[in-house]
Amino acid sequence: MEGLILLGQGVAHFLTPWSLFNVAWATLLGVTIGILPGLTATMGVALLVTLTYKMAPDQAILTLMCVYLGAIYGGSRTAILLNIPGTPANAAATLDGHPLARQGRAGLAMGLATTSSTLGTMVGIFFLAIIAPLLSEAALKFGSYEFFWLALFGVVISGQMTGSDTPLKGYIAGIIGLLVAMIGMETLHAYQRFTFGISALGGGVDLIPAMVGAFGLAEILSAMKRKAVGHIAPVNDRVVPRLKEIFQYWRTIIRSGVIGTFIGIIPGVGEDVGSWSSYAAAKRASKHPEEFGKGSQEGLIAAETGDNAVVSAAMIPTLTLAMPGSAAAAVLIAAMLIHGIRPGPMLMVENAPFLYQVVAMLLLATLANLIFGLSLTKLFIKVLAVPRERLMAVIYILCVVGSFAITQRMFDVYVMLVFGVVGFLLREMKYPMAPLVLGIVLGDLLDLNLRRGLALTNGDPSPFFTRPISAVICFVIVLTILMSIPAVSKRVRSLFSRTGADGSPARS
Amino acid sequence: MxxxxxxxxxxxxxxxxxxxxxxxxxxxxxxxxxxxxxxxxxxxxxxxxxxxxxxxxxxxxxxxxxxxxxxxxxxxxxxxxxxxxxxxxxxVRTREALRIGVILALALVHTLVLVGLIPFWAAAMLFIFTFIMVFETWLNEGSADPVKSFIWALAVAVVFGGGIYLVFERIFLVRLP
The missing domain is CATH 1.10.287 (Helix Hairpins)
Known part of the structure; x- marks a missing residue:
């Protein structure tokens, strides 16, 4: 009951002309960023931190949240009309969205994507409002031991699930991120590590310039590598869908929403994984799996419900454990800290209304997406036609401004340049960015809690393995790592299937 | 083939x-x-x-x-x-490598040389103008229209180079390099 009252207060808090104005422009900007291929949600949020940092904390986070959700939604437009995912989260939407557009049903596809995005966010919001307070209360019992394992778990699971080529690259990206976090003054004994006499490195590598580089400059290089060619599909049919067209797939919507929520809760596993997982599950459960990839409405709904549910659910670990549920959520953590909001288990004790304000922000953002998405079709198509050559030049200037403005040091601009080039090279070689980001965010947490835990026991590591929650997380980490070894996972899978991994019947 | x-x-x-x-x-x-x-x-x-x-x-x-x-x-x-x-x-010898090399060169000249030497808005305009001209004429893979590109490059450079300065430094009171 108290939760509902706080939720009501959260919504009422933002029903002011100024807040609604911020919701409107930020959502429009977010959708535009999403629509433009090469501009991602994380990049948009990272660049916008600069613009919002003189705002009041609630308005700043509201603006960033609208940009984040708007961009994830906006990418579906590009997927449908151009067959290019506007953001990585919308890759699965191209599979059925574009075939629908080619069949002359682009309007229907856009309508379905818009409504299912809203429904996905709603499912995520529902779980956010329910799970976050419970998890927050449970997390109050966590000590150094549990936080050490949680930080390690975040990096390991993110590495395992996002390493598209091999989990090995995911783990390596995670370790590189953790090593970056080791640069600068450590918090236990105030010793400066790996600074090599450079005073600017004393404070460590700031997350915002690093993110602007890895998601801004690296994206510019990837997008400009070759000239974009694409043909925008014409829109001749109705955009607003009939209720029946949506709700005949209610099972798919709920399933995809729940899968998206689950993926969102896992630290550092973002919208793209949520979208692909929902799509695969919908295909398995569908009565017409043969239509998937050829313009299945169910497939498009699954993909777009899944990725949007991730956005809301990513706020669960972000707010309660200060562990980013996605790459963009990592930037949100940095933005919250800039504005004096400290996410983590103490948030519900120190600033409980904020959690419900975040729920309200997501609610307003998704409603704005729905209204703009169903009404501003022509404007968004015009955005699609903006040439990359002209856009990317401006984006680079924004990257310089975005990395400089927070602490006003040219050093941060150089950090952006280094992360841009290294991030581009890593991306080209299929290293995922999410574990790297997670490593940078969680490095300090991992380092501090391991050594503090050891200090508390005078060097005895046994509580790390004997405390119940610690033991469970440790077991999951070991299992995750073991399962990423092909020989082990093959053997385990064969135990659970009737036939052996090689297709031969399993011996009993 | x-x-x-x-x-x-x-x-x-x-x-x-x-x-x-x-x-x-x-x-x-x-x-x-x-x-x-x-x-x-x-x-x-x-x-x-x-x-x-x-x-x-x-x-x-x-x-x-x-x-x-x-x-x-x-x-x-x-x-x-x-x-x-x-x-x-x-x-290293592909056109993709050339395009990336050019972006990096432009970015480095802008950030390491121009910023600090001339006002930020001027450096931004110069970067945007050169970037658009290079990619719409020299490195354009389709047909190029230099006059049209020149007008667009100039317009985008003035509007956005100046716009970023005005929005950040004047409206949102964010200091620029």
């Missing part, structure tokens, strides 16, 4: 060799981190517990990076990629 399968196999070969080079760099980095962590002061004078020394976590990370780098090197070495090395070196 090359088939898709040929192109895929070639790409895989290039990646296997690029992975090998990266893996060796990662192993070297891992070993360097191990050395630096091992030789990091252990603050004995401050009587801290030996299990809380600053180099502890970096040491573990260095060991982890060396092991994983070694595994990646072994994995990539085992992939047969005839002509992989030549293809990898050949990447």
């Amino acid at each position: 090359q088939t898709d399968a040929d192109t895929d196999a070639r790409q895989e070969g290039i990646r296997a060799r690029a992975d090998l080079v990266t893996a060796l760099v990662l192993v070297a980095l891992g070993l360097a981190v191990i050395y630096l962590s091992w030789t990091m002061p252990r603050l004995e004078a401050r009587r801290i517990h030996p299990s809380t020394i600053p180099g502890l976590v970096p040491l573990f990370l260095g060991v982890g990076l060396t092991l994983l780098g070694g595994l990646l090197a072994w994995r990539s070495w085992r992939i047969k990629a005839p002509g992989g090395w030549q293809d990898l070196i050949g990447l």
Whole structure:
């Protein structure tokens, strides 16, 4: 009951002309960023931190949240009309969205994507409002031991699930991120590590310039590598869908929403994984799996419900454990800290209304997406036609401004340049960015809690393995790592299937 | 004519060799981190517990990076990629590499030379104008219209170079470089 009252207060808090104005422009900007291929949600949020940092904390986070959700939604437009995912989260939407557009049903596809995005966010919001307070209360019992394992778990699971080529690259990206976090003054004994006499490195590598580089400059290089060619599909049919067209797939919507929520809760596993997982599950459960990839409405709904549910659910670990549920959520953590909001288990004790304000922000953002998405079709198509050559030049200037403005040091601009080039090279070689980001965010947490835990026991590591929650997380980490070894996972899978991994019947 | 399968196999070969080079760099980095962590002061004078020394976590990370780098090197070495090395070196001479090189050169000149030398808005306008002109004329893969590009480049440079300055420094009161 108290939760509902706080939720009501959260919504009422933002029903002011100024807040609604911020919701409107930020959502429009977010959708535009999403629509433009090469501009991602994380990049948009990272660049916008600069613009919002003189705002009041609630308005700043509201603006960033609208940009984040708007961009994830906006990418579906590009997927449908151009067959290019506007953001990585919308890759699965191209599979059925574009075939629908080619069949002359682009309007229907856009309508379905818009409504299912809203429904996905709603499912995520529902779980956010329910799970976050419970998890927050449970997390109050966590000590150094549990936080050490949680930080390690975040990096390991993110590495395992996002390493598209091999989990090995995911783990390596995670370790590189953790090593970056080791640069600068450590918090236990105030010793400066790996600074090599450079005073600017004393404070460590700031997350915002690093993110602007890895998601801004690296994206510019990837997008400009070759000239974009694409043909925008014409829109001749109705955009607003009939209720029946949506709700005949209610099972798919709920399933995809729940899968998206689950993926969102896992630290550092973002919208793209949520979208692909929902799509695969919908295909398995569908009565017409043969239509998937050829313009299945169910497939498009699954993909777009899944990725949007991730956005809301990513706020669960972000707010309660200060562990980013996605790459963009990592930037949100940095933005919250800039504005004096400290996410983590103490948030519900120190600033409980904020959690419900975040729920309200997501609610307003998704409603704005729905209204703009169903009404501003022509404007968004015009955005699609903006040439990359002209856009990317401006984006680079924004990257310089975005990395400089927070602490006003040219050093941060150089950090952006280094992360841009290294991030581009890593991306080209299929290293995922999410574990790297997670490593940078969680490095300090991992380092501090391991050594503090050891200090508390005078060097005895046994509580790390004997405390119940610690033991469970440790077991999951070991299992995750073991399962990423092909020989082990093959053997385990064969135990659970009737036939052996090689297709031969399993011996009993 | 090359088939898709040929192109895929070639790409895989290039990646296997690029992975090998990266893996060796990662192993070297891992070993360097191990050395630096091992030789990091252990603050004995401050009587801290030996299990809380600053180099502890970096040491573990260095060991982890060396092991994983070694595994990646072994994995990539085992992939047969005839002509992989030549293809990898050949990447430097592609048009894609040229486009990336040009962006980086423009970015470095803007950020390391122009910013600080001339006002930020002027550096921004100059960068935007040059970037658009280069990619719409010299590096354009389709038909180029230099006059149209010139007008667009000038317009975008003035509107956005000046616009960013006005919005950030005047409206949102954010200091620019």
